[in-house]
Amino acid sequence: MRNQPHPFMANTVSAIQQEMLDAIGAKTIAELFEQIPADHRTQAPLDLPPALASEPALRRHLIDTLSQNRHCESDLSFLGGGCWRHHVPAVCDEIVRRSEFLTSVWGTPSSDQGRYQAWFEFCSQLGELVDCDLVGLPVYTWGCAAGHALRMASRLNGRRTVLVPEAIDPERLLVIRNYCEPPEMAQHLSIVPMRFDPATGRIDLADAAAKISSDTAAVYIEMPNYLGIIEEDAQRLAELAHAAGAEMIVGVDPISLGVLAPPPSYGADIVVGTTQPLGVHMFGGGGLGGFIATRDEERYAREYPTLLVSLTGTSRPGEIGFGLSLAEQSSYGSRENGKDWTGNSVYLWAIANAVYLSLMGPQGFDDVGRLITAQAHYAAQRLASLPGVTVPLSGSFFKEFVVDFSKTGRSVASINHALRERGIFGGHDLSADLPALGQSALYCVTELHERRDIDRLIDTLSEILNHDH
Amino acid sequence: MRNQPHPFMANTVSAIQQEMLDAIGAKTIAELFEQIPADHRTQAPLDLPPALASEPALRRHLIDTLSQNRHCESDLSFLGGGCWRHHVPAVCDEIVRRSEFLTSVWGTPSSDQGRYQAWFEFCSQLGELVDCDLVGLPVYTWGCAAGHALRMASRLNGRRTVLVPEAIDPERLLVIRNYCEPPEMAQHLSIVPMRFDPATGRIDLADAAAKISSDTAAVYIEMPNYLGIIEEDAQRLAELAHAAGAEMIVGVDPISLGVLAPPPSYGADIVVGTTQPLGVHMFGGGGLGGFIATRDEERYAREYPTLLVSLTGTSRPGEIGFGLSLAEQSSYGSRENGKDWTGNSVYLWAIANAVYLSLMGPQGFDDVGRLITAQAHYAAQRLASLPGVTVPLSGSFFKEFVVDFSKTGRSVASINHALRERGIFGGHDLSADLPALGQSALYCVTELHERRDIDRLIDTLSEILNHDH
């Protein structure tokens, strides 16, 4: 039965197996497993769902199953908060689906020169966008990048306290907490929250200033922050951090960087952030990626946990090649003595990012930044015009903003349920995580929304809020 | 305004245009059009819908528009008759979407060796399936292949009467009629229908025998025929044709050839047919393709209108290359003195077909043929069990069959309307084209139907037919 020819396995043909057995002088395949002691072997045969070796049958099953999903192409979505629906140029998809990139594993710098170059171009272009000379290959997510960056800072200055905004995405904070280790561990990093100002949505500068000290390894802020607000005191915070001998770490949504200043311009030492908005579909969160970037200084370079690709020469005069730099400090090179760890990450998305950055060019980021800003503000103003609906935070925002429904007497959950029935995914419900904001939701508006979409949201909300409830 | 940079045009930048103008010594682009007389120039500026140079905007517009379609993935379809929903392996799509194949134009046999080889493999594998040594590159459709084949036959024997089944797809017959030219033309081919037997659905052998004469250029039959019926008298018809000095042409649905005999085995001289079932999506009919195949005899080879790819050697000893054979006889080589004409055809689909044939192998055709046969008969028997519903033709059938609803008192149109409301596309309505069959429809069942789909059809039809109407 095991010799049922299977399309994925060229040698599921009895005659071929017999040839190989004959060549090695074995009678059966079973005897090749002699190393496994009898009492290690399972007694219960595998009980799995029936095989669908037939591609048409499997295709039908998968499509039937997945068709139960609703999604952001068919429904109108205002969800954001760490994963966003931005435009993915068709060329990005075309490139990352190329078999050569899709199936590559490692190779040599010569045999896989194209992939190395694409990686280098990812780092080079992202470096332009964030204004950094040193960019590593990507890490899993923004949260992971932030976690690594905090640990880098601690290794750089030997301190063990890190300041983090109070109003941070709980998803991301949970990730960072793991990187900072629990108090029982010797290398534990203590996370001190910087209070957020419920009027502006920004970090409370006074509170932060009071907490920055000679124990501070790093000050970590986000731009824009979890609630979409631009942290206007960033430069002041960086100055305070630097004055205390701490590293300034800024987490950034890179799609904002056509209109927002690059973090080093206001004092960031380490820039981290997400790569998902740069040409990668959401995939239910499977499109996430993170990056770490710094000045090209040896002290930073020697703390990167990521793989680093450098341009170099080759055995052929004048030719450009690419190789791994500082591989020895990675976990591959030094196991537990390496800088944190690395492994498979999201290198395929780095190629999508590279394509995206090339397509966008400087003007593309300028345009998309202005478009998002204008549309998000349009949505916010229109929402604030609805009875009982407010946009409570006064700080300037980009792409996302908080909408407070408290005065409508309705919960976000009930409003979102009603919206969902009408084909709209309302903003992310903040009421449980940030009770201080009441019945608030985080709304996200991108370049993919058209005015009619926002108007439809307003009309639908009007209708819902006018209903008895 | 014309210098608005457009993503598709690298030179829509004023400075570049100025460089080129400077290089050639022209002041404006407009002056380059000096050849066009003033009175030829249009006075009315182009009035087209607004440009959507923005990819996201265009994408949205296209998806919104096309979402108005219903289709055979979301709905359950029993439509056939010249275009069929068969399984398209994912590998077929992967290969034909490769940029190299998608965008290739012509090249040289050396620079485009891979594409030439894929074409050769299309011809070689199709040749195995239809049991012919000579296969041309594809033509537009089955109908066009049949038209060319009838003309080939006429050129071969100088005769001007062709026999064609009475029960042929009207779509295809209209194509063939054009190839046969109207009576006013000197080279007109007279089309004589072979009566179909309304009991069996087969060609009436006696009628055909009476019409075959020394004037007959060719006898053309289809396997299975338009109504899905297997023409069991094919060999007898071929003998009659050959005895009269006529060419025997058989049009075939190649997906049947795992279970049905290849046409040369019952006397076909020229085999034509469709390539769409071999790994190409329906695309609303845009997936069609046709082929022509014969014995490898010079008399046939010299009448092909298509391009022919032959294996040959190269300047490197032992190396295999591919080149065009007999190009001189094509319309490219001889203009009006060529064999009919050729031009862009469906060469990309030929590559999909090649991939499909390699994936299927001999066992794949055997299996799919048996599966289709069994399921189509299951559907026919279940349908015939419904009150007032009959499967009137007694001939053996493959994949398609006629269902007569006359005795239900309902028209096919009204039944199909009711089915459509329930997410089912009923069989193609034959009542207008073949009134002798009453309120009949042509049902198609393939390997993609599962038993539950057929049962759903039966249940739904039961419900519809039980309703008052």
Add this chain to the structure above:
Amino acid sequence: WDEPIVMEMSREGRRGVVFPDIDAVVTGLVGDPQRLIPASMRRSTRPALPAMSEPDVLRHYLHLSQQTLGMMGISLFGTCTMKYNARLNEAIAARDEVAELHPRQHPETLQGTLQIIHALDLALRELSGMDRFVFQAAGGADAAYTHACITRAYHAVRGELETRDEIITTIQSHPCNPATAATAGFKVITLALEENGYPSVEALKSVVSERTAALMVNNPDDMGIYNPHIKEWVRIVHEAGGLCFYDHANFNGVMSRIRARELGFDACMFMLHKTFGGPKGGGGPAVGAYGCSAALAPYLPGPLVVKRDGAYQLEPGADGSIGRVREFFGNVQTVIKAYAWVRAMGAQGIAAAADLSVLANNYMTQELTKIRGVTCSHPHIGAWRMEMTRFSLETLEKDTGVTVFDVQNRMVDFGVDAFWLAHEPWIVPQPFTPEAGEMWSKEDIDTWIAVLAQICHEAYTTPEIVRTAPHNHPAGRIDGAPLEDPSRWAMTWRAHVKKRAPA
């Protein structure tokens, strides 16, 4: 890759795709499916197709794709209007809403597609001045054939078809015009070029008569020369009772500047897979959009898309319809891609494309004629050319013995697609015809020019390297002799195996 022929990669028993077993309930009802096929019609020996695993098939054809230059390099393939095939359109065409449509679906279920067909019809009317377009013709040649068929129908209705049996074309018109006219049953009269690069009005007049069924002509031609008397030509043919068909293969340089109908033509053809941004796929699927005046509309092949009461409906062709030139609507997915291109470009973009393609061609023409060995056709014509120019390597060939074929084979060594020569018959010796179009950057055009200059230089200095090219490609130059020899040609592997057997 030294890739074997797929027929040699088989190992019995391997499977590339499998199908579900027949459901037991089905078998219970119908029994063994083999018995449902009449014994005399059952296949007795299996086709000798390769038995391969799925990943091995994939890798084989991926290798072949990598051995295909396509538009990966710089391709200025003349007469084919190389332009960008937007990958958005490919992504859209891959969606179920396009790929999984059956042409016999009820029009209610095809509203999106029909809307696009209708909208592209309107756009092409605007571009050409014609009154109606259909997209059934599966290529430019098929559109020419459509015209030949409509010409038959038009004259047949008037009872003149038996006497109007001549179609006039020019030697510089694409071979599909005379070839489809002949296939449709007409005699073909071909006008030669004269001093100015086109046939004279007098030459036309000398062949026009009551036997004239139609004129089928392109303009500008593949040399970039525009016939300034074309309105006069149309008038002459019309006066004789003939129809005038404008093969708009060379539309790219005149888009937005002229309209076929305003010049008097009764019908015209656009190639959606070239001028309108559809991919070529190595030779189709393609669409020759055929547009005509209201007078010819009754002869158009069905089905026709009409908008009525806010919905799109299908009508069969009119009573006088020629029926079909191909089954169903045509290559619908290419129609959608062309529509997307029109929308992406807009009126200004289309005008810019014409401007840029003519600018680029004249830039190329000037630079190429500076190269030793290269001359321009009809060099006495001082005017700027349209979007293409025909060149000649006659001088190079006389000086060095290196032919255009040698140069083609050498070009590909530089990652530059071989140029197009010219359709038969060659008007100028050793011709070649690049077309810059609007997509290629000036840098790419400069590279192309530099490659040609390098090869011509090699021809004069080290001709052997050109004569033995290609050097960097999967295969060497092919041996042409077996291709014309019935005892050696092999259009299939099985023919090859039989013929090599004795050796």
Add this chain to the structure above:
Amino acid sequence: WDEPIVMEMSREGRRGVVFPDIDAVVTGLVGDPQRLIPASMRRSTRPALPAMSEPDVLRHYLHLSQQTLGMMGISLFGTCTMKYNARLNEAIAARDEVAELHPRQHPETLQGTLQIIHALDLALRELSGMDRFVFQAAGGADAAYTHACITRAYHAVRGELETRDEIITTIQSHPCNPATAATAGFKVITLALEENGYPSVEALKSVVSERTAALMVNNPDDMGIYNPHIKEWVRIVHEAGGLCFYDHANFNGVMSRIRARELGFDACMFMLHKTFGGPKGGGGPAVGAYGCSAALAPYLPGPLVVKRDGAYQLEPGADGSIGRVREFFGNVQTVIKAYAWVRAMGAQGIAAAADLSVLANNYMTQELTKIRGVTCSHPHIGAWRMEMTRFSLETLEKDTGVTVFDVQNRMVDFGVDAFWLAHEPWIVPQPFTPEAGEMWSKEDIDTWIAVLAQICHEAYTTPEIVRTAPHNHPAGRIDGAPLEDPSRWAMTWRAHVKKRAPA
């Protein structure tokens, strides 16, 4: 292609993608968007990104893809379980139902995806005997990290975390095990191999103590050696109060034959992007599926998928949850691909894959050790190996000076992907580690063996050709020195430009 760096391909003014203008109504309400950004936070100088047209960007990256060997050749890359990445799964993952999902959508709208996550959880439970799986870890190393975090939580709840600060592993376990343990704050104890190819029970006993937090180990190892005392190991660690984590990177050879839980392990990890047929993408996105016993389930990261009342729901992690190791569910599309692989294979297919990979490895092992210069690690171990064998070119290097790096660079000249050497530290000198897996045909394996034999032959006869390889690739062998030199390394183009400036 001699492809330039994209930063050098820019021409000011070109656009690769454009966005719609801001709607006039929007502008009317909100004004100039620049003014909506605080002046101090506005970007003042544009990023120096390339300005390129869309087709030029496409062609550039297509060229780079063609310069990537990937799995186009024969890749027997050890430890990575090269197998077929079904293209069906790629087509499915490209659909809106997968690509256009937001992770914060209400679970009602995610039923299809949640069903698949749940079904794969069940399947992996069946394969491993564990009680629950999560897919948040974005790679195998991240799953090891998950285990280290869960180990912390488990001991913290018991008040023992401050004293249990040691994690034990072996020198043949993947570096991610010690590295993630260390990142999580543990001290790492690494056991060396002994005569039989694995550390002895005694060695383990000598390091186990009340400080032992966990054992993290793989089995079989990358040399194809199975530790027959592993159940004893688990018992010893459990008795000392530690947890046992099975790094199932080398699951392919033992699938269907053993279950981690039955051996006593508390948790295990599967790589969905390797063993379960997901594509590697040059290094992710990936999934390390982490499964554990019911006792550890309360520590799993949320959100968790549960089936209740016929619907799939999301629960946050339990109170003791470690929170998150990565935001949201993980790489969901890879989960779907892995599920599809499990369904395509079924129980029998999975068993067959294990059989074939072990058969193929032993076939390879026998053939490779016949090659002059090649030896097998631990040659005294007479038993058949599992799905991989570690080899050494020590003899070759001593005899000829040709190293494994030279051989790697020469292999790619034959279209064969360079072999994997071994993780640091090398246990055997000049190591290499191929893994045949179940996908590759015997013909491919024979080709691979023949290539290695040819290269070893070259090493003995014409070593220069190996030492100067590669010869057939876009770039020569890279110069390694600048990579470690702060004054010369350049991880970005701007760094390169600055550093080369003086030269």
